Every structure is written in structure tokens, then in C-alpha cells.
Amino acid sequence: MSYEFRITKTDNNARLGQIHTPRGIINTPAFMPVGTNAAVKAMSPNEMKELGAEILLSNTYHLYLRPGHEIIKEVGGLHKFMKWDGPILTDSGGFQVFSLSPLRKIKNDGVEFRSHIDGSLHFLTPELVMEIQAALGSDIAMVFDECTPYPATREYALNSLKLTTEWGKRCLKAKNENQALFGIVQGGVYKDLRKQSAEELINIGFDGYALGGLSVGEPKESMYEMINYATPLLPEDKPHYLMGIGDLLDVLEAVSAGIDMFDCVMPTRNARNGTLFTSRGRISIKREEFKKDPEPLDPNCGCYTCKNYSRAYLRHLFMSREIQFREEQTLVLKNNFHALDPLNP
Amino acid sequence: MSYEFRITKTDNNARLGQIHTPRGIINTPAFMPVGTNAAVKAMSPNEMKELGAEILLSNTYHLYLRPGHEIIKEVGGLHKFMKWDGPILTDSGGFQVFSLSPLRKIKNDGVEFRSHIDGSLHFLTPELVMEIQAALGSDIAMVFDECTPYPATREYALNSLKLTTEWGKRCLKAKNENQALFGIVQGGVYKDLRKQSAEELINIGFDGYALGGLSVGEPKESMYEMINYATPLLPEDKPHYLMGIGDLLDVLEAVSAGIDMFDCVMPTRNARNGTLFTSRGRISIKREEFKKDPEPLDPNCGCYTCKNYSRAYLRHLFMSREIQFREEQTLVLKNNFHALDPLNP
Numbered sequence: 001m002s003y004e005f006r007i008t009k010t011d012n013n014a015r016l017g018q019i020h021t022p023r024g025i026i027n028t029p030a031f032m033p034v035g036t037n038a039a040v041k042a043m044s045p046n047e048m049k050e051l052g053a054e055i056l057l058s059n060t061y062h063l064y065l066r067p068g069h070e071i072i073k074e075v076g077g078l079h080k081f082m083k084w085d086g087p088i089l090t091d092s093g094g095f096q097v098f099s100l101s102p103l104r105k106i107k108n109d110g111v112e113f114r115s116h117i118d119g120s121l122h123f124l125t126p127e128l129v130m131e132i133q134a135a136l137g138s139d140i141a142m143v144f145d146e147c148t149p150y151p152a153t154r155e156y157a158l159n160s161l162k163l164t165t166e167w168g169k170r171c172l173k174a175k176n177e178n179q180a181l182f183g184i185v186q187g188g189v190y191k192d193l194r195k196q197s198a199e200e201l202i203n204i205g206f207d208g209y210a211l212g213g214l215s216v217g218e219p220k221e222s223m224y225e226m227i228n229y230a231t232p233l234l235p236e237d238k239p240h241y242l243m244g245i246g247d248l249l250d251v252l253e254a255v256s257a258g259i260d261m262f263d264c265v266m267p268t269r270n271a272r273n274g275t276l277f278t279s280r281g282r283i284s285i286k287r288e289e290f291k292k293d294p295e296p297l298d299p300n301c302g303c304y305t306c307k308n309y310s311r312a313y314l315r316h317l318f319m320s321r322e323i324q325f326r327e328e329q330t331l332v333l334k335n336n337f338h339a340l341d342p343l344n345p
Numbered sequence: 346m347s348y349e350f351r352i353t354k355t356d357n358n359a360r361l362g363q364i365h366t367p368r369g370i371i372n373t374p375a376f377m378p379v380g381t382n383a384a385v386k387a388m389s390p391n392e393m394k395e396l397g398a399e400i401l402l403s404n405t406y407h408l409y410l411r412p413g414h415e416i417i418k419e420v421g422g423l424h425k426f427m428k429w430d431g432p433i434l435t436d437s438g439g440f441q442v443f444s445l446s447p448l449r450k451i452k453n454d455g456v457e458f459r460s461h462i463d464g465s466l467h468f469l470t471p472e473l474v475m476e477i478q479a480a481l482g483s484d485i486a487m488v489f490d491e492c493t494p495y496p497a498t499r500e501y502a503l504n505s506l507k508l509t510t511e512w513g514k515r516c517l518k519a520k521n522e523n524q525a526l527f528g529i530v531q532g533g534v535y536k537d538l539r540k541q542s543a544e545e546l547i548n549i550g551f552d553g554y555a556l557g558g559l560s561v562g563e564p565k566e567s568m569y570e571m572i573n574y575a576t577p578l579l580p581e582d583k584p585h586y587l588m589g590i591g592d593l594l595d596v597l598e599a600v601s602a603g604i605d606m607f608d609c610v611m612p613t614r615n616a617r618n619g620t621l622f623t624s625r626g627r628i629s630i631k632r633e634e635f636k637k638d639p640e641p642l643d644p645n646c647g648c649y650t651c652k653n654y655s656r657a658y659l660r661h662l663f664m665s666r667e668i669q670f671r672e673e674q675t676l677v678l679k680n681n682f683h684a685l686d687p688l689n690p
Contacts, residue, residue, distance in 0.1 A: 037665040038658070042387065044649075067636065067661045075639045075657045083653045291412065294420045304389075308428045312420045313383070316412045320382040 003140075003180040003207055005239050013232055013258035019239055021139050021180070023079075023087045024054065028239065028260035031246065032057040032089060034268070037066070038082040041268055045084045051303065055087040055139075057263045060132050061096035065115050065122075069135040077137035089263075090138035092129050092171075094145035094164075094184070095212070095244065106146060108163070126170035134176035142210065143171040145184040150217040157188035161197040164212075169204055180207035182241060188213060189222045191229050198233040208239040211259075215245050224253055231257040248277060274318050283311075290315045348485075348525040348552055350584050358577055358603035364584055366484050366525070368424075368432045369399065373584065373605035376591065377402040377434060379613065382411070383427040386613055390429045396648065400432040400484075402608045405477050406441035410460050410467075414480035422482035434608075435483035437474050437516075439490035439509075439529070440557070440589065451491055453508070471515035479521035487555065488516040490529040495562040502533035506542040509557075513549055525552035527586060533558060534567045536574050543578040553584035556604075560590050569598055576602040593622060619663050628656075635660045 002022045009016040019026040033040050033048060036059045040048055048056065058078060063069060072081050078088055094111075097104050101113035110125030126144040133141040144167045148160040164186045175181045183201035187193030201209060211230055214223050227242065231254070234240050239260045245251065246264020254262070267277065274286045278298035283290075285297075293311035305314070347367045354361040364371040378385050378393060381404045385393055393401065403423060408414060417426050423433055439456075442449050446458035455470035471489045478486040489512045493505040509531045520526045528546035532538030546554060556575055559568050572587065576599070579585050584605045590596065591609020599607070612622065619631045623643035628635075630642075638656035650659070 037661070039662060039665075062665075066665060067657070071637050071657060071661075074637050075655050081655070081658050081661075292416050292419050310420050310426070312412070312416060313426050313428075316382070316416075316426075317384060320384070320407075320411060 005208070005237060007237070012256070014256045015258060015260065017239070017260055019055075019087075019260075021087045022178075023085065023139055026054045026087060026261075029251075029255050030055060030261050031251070031267075032261060032263040034058075034263055034265045035082065035084075036062050036265070038063060038072070038078060041272075045082065048084070049086070053086070055089060056084055057089045057091060058082075058136070058138065059093070059096060060090050060129060060136070060142075061093035061100070063090075063136060064093065064124075064132050065117055069132040073135040073137070077135075079137060087139040088136075089140040089261075090133045090136055090142065091243075091263075092133070092142040092144045092184075093124055094142075095147045097124065098147040098149070106163070108166075110144075111146075126167040127174045130171050130174035130176070133179065138179065140208070141171075141175065141179045141181050143168040143181060143183050143206070145186060145212050147216070148186050148188040148213040150188065150213075152188050154188075154190055154193070157186070157190055157193050158196075160188070160213075161186040161193055161200075165197065165200040165204070168201055168206070172204060172206070182206055182208035182210050182239075184210045184212040184243070185230055185234075186213050187226075187230075189218050189226060191226070194226060194230040195233060198230060202235060206238070208241060208261075209234040210241040210243050210261075212243050214242070215250075220250075223250070227254050227259065228257045231259055234258070276314075285311065285315050285318050287315075350553070350582060352582070357601070359601045360603060360605065362584070362605055364432075364605075366432045367523075368430065368484055371399045371432060371606075374596075374600050375400060375606050376596070376612075377606060377608040379403075379608055379610045380427065380429075381407050381610070383408060383417070383423060386617075390427065393429070394431070398431070400434060401429055402434045402436060403427075403481070403483065404438070404441060405435050405474060405481070405487075406438035406445070406469075408435075408481060409438065409469075409477050410462055414477040418480040418482070422480075424482060432484040433481075434485040434606075435478050435481055435487065436588075436608075437478070437487040437489045437529075438469055439487075440492045442469065443492040443494070451508070453511075455489075456491075471512040472519045475516050475519040475521070478524065483524060485553070486516075486520065486524045486526050488513040488526065488528050488551070490531060490557050492561065493531050493533040493558040495533065495558075497533050499533075499535055499538070502531070502535055502538050505533070505558075506531040506538055506545075509542065510545040510549070513546055513551070517549060517551070527551055527553040527555050527584075529555045529557040529588070530575055530579075531558050532571075532575075534563050534571060536571070539571055539575040540578060543575060547580060551583070553586060553606075554579040555586040555588050555606075557588050559587070560595075565595075568595070572599050572604065573602045576604055579603070621659075630656065630660050630663050632660075 004020040007015050007017045017028040032055050033053050035056045038058055072078055097111050097113045100116040103114045105112040110123055112123050129144040145164040146160045148157050168183050183206035185197045187197045231240055241261035242254045242259045246266040276283045276285055279300040290311040295311055296306040298306050349365040352360050352362045362373045377400050378398050380401045383403055417423055442456050442458045445461040448459045450457040455468055457468045474489040490509040491505045493502050513528050528551035530542045532542040576585055585603055586606035587599045587604045591611040621628045621630055624645040635656040640656055641651040643651050
């Protein structure tokens with residue numbers, strides 16, 4: 001196994017670390033920009049590099065449906081396809097069949113669902129999900145999980161975590177030896193179920209552990225409670241990944257609980273809607289007050305956007321619906337990780 | 346005047362040249378990418394440079410309406426606003442009030458029109474158009490012209506050219522001394538009127554001459570006839586600019602008639618619709634045949650897109666409606682100017 005996680009500094013539960021992979025080092029805590037369809041919206045791989053991204057996330061569900069994993073395999077794998085030579089983590093599709101498919105039937109063997117694109121019927125099993133991720137050639141694969149909705153009864157959440165444990169075993173068995181595989185802790189908002197899920201997964205043994213099924217509608221306090229409770233249950237020497245969360249305050253809370261990895265479409269989606277993150281808080285760039293504002297978006301940020309453009313120009317691009325209006329958010333999020341400076345060596 | 350046009354080579358009517366401006370040299374024939382709203386769609390200024398663009402075009406009409414030329418002036422002018430330090434040509438708005446405004450009343454003094462954005466009423470005069478272009482701070486300004494529609498009676502075309510001449514005089518009088526100013530030859534599809542228009546403008550004396558009112562619905566033969574007839578009437582020692590035309594075959598025809606400058610949204614618009622230009626002709630990237638095609642879009646092209654991506658990936662981006670699917674066209678158009686190699690020194 002050529003994957004290794006090294007912790008370089010700790011502060012209570014929080015830690016700085018490095019994930020070593022055959023395709024490069026990921027400094028943690030790391031925010032993974034999301035390239036759902038093998039492309040981070042509006043950004044070239046070079047731009048993602050410049051912006052400091054060390055790993056991208058892409059989606060098994062989307063790429064399986066379009067263009068199809070066989071095609072990507074045939075033209076040389078996901079890295080070559082999208083021309084990103086750094087590490088890629090692929091999500092397993094468990095969350096997408098839950099959030100995107102108009103119909104989902106959970107069976108012991110897998111999940112039957114309809115494509116959100118053309119309504120066609122598909123059946124994903126743990127084995128197929130691993131086959132797809134192997135075809136894509138991602139560096140870190142995720143187990144196929146059953147994402148517990150909110151609200152869910154204790155009984156539902158228990159069944160859901162049991163299924164996720166079973167599928168985790170099957171995924172590990174089917175996994176490609178060149179990929180790292182992370183397990184996903186479920187259990188809804190039930191502490192004892194989170195504990196049970198974590199223990200079952202640790203017994204199986206994965207290269208990293210994720211918290212799933214959070215930010216699916218539960219109150220923020222429940223989410224924080226689960227993060228603060230469940231993260232310290234995970235093996236200290238493995239990466240801890242909080243799935244689908246990218247709100248800056250949530251990220252800081254989670255880092256202090258011991259989370260190392262994040263992903264979320266929120267930075268890019270917000271940017272496209274005109275909400276920009278800065279070191280002084282959020283800015284809605286649409287606001288009249290920025291019409292003639294010659295200042296950069298964030299005077300404390302050294303990114304290309306902040307070094308070169310005025311708020312007046314960004315507002316103009318947004319009002320004119322120009323496509324350039326893009327991902328300065330991820331930049332700022334990255335920038336905001338500097339808030340973790342006390343942790344820095 | 347720090348603008349100068351030097352012809353470096355000729356072949357019958359065709360010529361290679363250089364327009365020297367305070368902001369840099371433009372090698373001609375030149376295709377000017379269009380940044381309507383102070384932004385070339387989906388492209389950063391750095392990318393435009395890399396792609397070989399030496400001048401950009403932006404639109405007086407659009408920037409006057411949004412964000413307003415005073416705002417752009419206040420934050421330091423168009424170059425600073427959009428962070429492009431090379432030359433910029435601004436179109437005068439004559440064509441846009443003709444093609445975009447839901448209502449247009451032509452008076453001797455100017456044009457009353459309604460904004461295509463919010464329906465508000467505006468009145469553009471030659472003097473105001475020069476004031477706007479001065480506020481924007483473009484390097485090459487265009488006279489305010491009355492774009493003759495097609496079809497148009499001889500009488501209409503005659504009045505239209507007379508008005509354009511009168512407005513040309515007024516623009517010259519109102520012009521900023523730091524800007525070059527080009528006249529616009531009108532006359533519809535009437536040869537003698539094109540001649541009259543050219544002569545009247547030459548008598549006034551401009552820094553360059555454009556052919557306007559072409560590709561507005563007339564048959565292609567009429568367009569070619571007008572280009573081949575009118576271009577040689579223009580002063581040999583000044584740049585010749587064919588407005589709004591960017592079809593590759595049209596460009597080649599026009600270059601052989603003596604045209605030096607072009608602009609058109611066609612390359613970018615076609616790209617966004619999936620029609621890509623290559624040195625072997627057009628490709629509709631949507632087609633099933635490209636689904637697994639590992640070849641670059643154009644094996645003869647050395648651009649970033651062609652060096653890095655397969656047709657299979659470009660097709661996938663298009664089918665997934667990703668924004669990256671952008672301006673490789675301009676690249677290829679640039680590339681296709683290499684077809685002019687016999688002219689090259």
C-alpha cells in the first residue's frame with residue numbers, strides 16, 4: 001500500500017497532517033473541490049493547481065451515467081480524461097442515488113434507481129460501484145453506503161448502518177489493490193448507532209473513515225453533536241473525512257473535532273449565486289453598495305481574483321451573467337484555512 | 346498621434362501588417378475576440394493572451410447601459426476594469442441599437458432607443474458616443490453609424506450613408522486625442538453608394554476604415570461583391586476593418602480583398618453550441634462518433650485544448666453542459682490564419 005497518513009501537529013482533537021499518495025501529497029485539513037462531471041465548474045486543472053487544490057473529488061454516480069465508466073476507462077482513465085494528475089477521490093454514489101434519483105429501491109444486494117438524466121433504470125451493487133471506481137482509476141474510493149435520511153426512526157437508522165457495514169465488507173473484497181478505500185460511518189442522529197457503525201467499520205479495517213449522512217436536514221446542533229461525538233471514535237492514525245460539508249463555520253467546528261477532509265459544492269454554488277466568502281465574512285456581490293467599489297473582494301486575499309479585480313467588476317460580471325463569475329470562493333475558503341495558523345508548524 | 350500602420354508584405358490586394366499602438370502591436374490580419382460586457386465569455390485575460398489575441402473588442406452600447414461608462418471611468422477605465430493591458434477597440438453602438446433595441450428612432454441628431462435590458466429610453470448622439478468611448482478609454486474608437494438594414498431601398502441606403510458621414514464628422518470633432526478613430530463605410534448592397542461613402546469618409550480623414558452593414562441578411566454573393574469592390578477603394582496605408590464577420594471562408598475571402606481586421610461572436614457562440622472549427626473543417630462535437638474518440642479536436646493545432654484533451658472529453662463536457670466548453674474556436678480560427686502562410690515573411 002503506497003498510501004500513508006502522517007500527523008504533523010495536533011491541538012486537542014484538531015490535527016495537521018499529510019496524506020501521501022502515489023500521485024502526490026495532500027496537506028490536511030483539506031477541502032476537496034468538487035468536479036462532479038469530471039470537471040470543476042468553469043475551472044481548468046491548471047487553475048485548480050494555482051488555487052492550491054491538492055485533490056479533487058469526482059462522482060461515481062454521474063460518471064457511470066454519463067459518459068459511462070467504460071468510456072473513461074477506454075480513453076485512459078479519469079486523470080487523463082480530465083487532465084488532472086493529482087489525487088482524485090471518487091464518491092461512491094450512495095449519496096447521489098439518495099439525493100438525485102427520482103426513485104430508489106434499497107435491497108440487500110444493492111440499490112435500484114432511475115437516472116436523473118433520462119429516467120432509465122439502473123442497479124448499483126457494492127461490487128459494481130467498486131468496478132466503476134476501478135475503471136475511473138481514482139486514488140481514493142469510497143464504500144457504497146446507504147445514506148440515512150433525516151428524520152429517520154432508530155430502526156431505519158440501524159438497518160441503514162448494518163447495510164452500510166455489509167456493503168463495506170463487500171466493497172473491500174472487490175476493491176482494486178491500487179486504490180485506497182474509505183469506510184462511511186452512518187447512524188443518523190443516534191449517538192449509540194454512530195458508535196456501533198464506527199466500531200463495525202474499524203473491525204473491518206479501512207484506509208480512512210468518513211462521516212456520512214450529515215447535513216441532510218437535521219438541526220445544526222445535532223450535526224455538531226454527531227461530529228464532536230463520532231470523530232474521536234475514529235482511528236487516530238487514519239484520515240477522517242466529513243462528507244458534503246463546506247460551510248466555513250462548520251469546517252472550523254469539524255477541524256477542531258479532528259476532521260481532516262471536506263468536500264462540498266457550496267463554495268462554487270454560492271459563487272455562482274453571488275455570495276462570496278471573505279476573511280471578514282460573506283459578501284453578496286449583487287448589492288448596490290459595490291457598484292463603484294474599486295476595492296478587491298478581500299484585501300487580505302492574494303488570489304488572482306483579489307489581486308486583479310475590483311468589487312465593481314465582479315458585481316458587473318454577476319449582473320451581466322458572465323461565466324467568469326466563478327470560483328473565487330474556493331480560494332477564499334483555502335485562504336480561510338489560514339485561520340488555523342495556531343496549528344501551523 | 347502614436348498610432349501607425351505598417352504594411353510588411355502584400356500579395357495582390359492581400360497584405361500582412363502591423364498596427365502600432367501605445368498599448369502594443371497588433372499583427373494583421375487580426376481577428377478581434379469579442380468581450381461584449383468587458384469580458385470574453387468564460388475566458389480570463391491571461392488565457393486570451395496565451396491564445397494569441399493582441400486586441401479585444403468591447404461594446405459601447407452594452408457598457409453604456411450596464412454598468413455605465415461613468416462607473417468604468419471612476420474605477421480607472423476599461424483596461425483596468427477588465428484587467429487587459431493590450432489594445433481595445435470599442436464598437437460605437439450603431440450596430441447594437443439596430444440589432445438589439447426593441448425600438449429605434451433615427452433622427453438627424455442621433456438615435457432614440459429602448460434598452461434591451463430594462464426597456465428604459467435612451468438617446469445616443471455622435472458626441473455622446475465619443476464621450477462614452479473616451480470614458481471607457483479604448484485605444485480605437487468607432488464612429489457612430491447608421492447601420493443600413495437589408496433589404497433597403499437605394500433611397501434609404503443613401504440617407505443612411507449621408508447620416509453616417511455627417512455623424513462621422515461630428516465624431517471626429519468630439520474625439521479624444523488619445524484614441525484612434527475609424528470611419529464606417531455604409532451603402533448597403535449598392536456599389537456606387539459604397540463608393541460615395543468611402544470617398545466622403547476619406548475626405549474627412551480617419552485613422553482607419555471599416556466596412557459596416559454587411560452580413561445583415563444579404564446573400565453571400567452580394568456580401569463578397571461589396572467586400573471585393575469597396576475594400577480597394579480604402580486608403581492603402583490605413584487599416585481596413587470588416588465589421589461583424591468571422592466565418593472562416595468569409596475571412597479568407599476578405600483577406601484576399603485587402604481586409605486587415607475582423608470581429609465576430611460566431612467562434613464563441615458556435616463553440617457554446619457544440620460546433621468547433623478545425624483545420625479540416627467544422628466538427629459537431631455532439632455526434633455519437635466522438636463518444637470514445639481519444640484523438641484531439643484538431644491534431645494540427647497546438648493549443649491547450651488540443652494538446653490536452655480528447656474529443657471524447659469535449660463531447661462529454663458539452664453533453665454535461667459544463668462551462669469549460671468554451672473558446673477553443675478562436676484558437677482554431679487563429680490557427681487557420683496559418684493558411685495564409687504564403688503571405689508570411
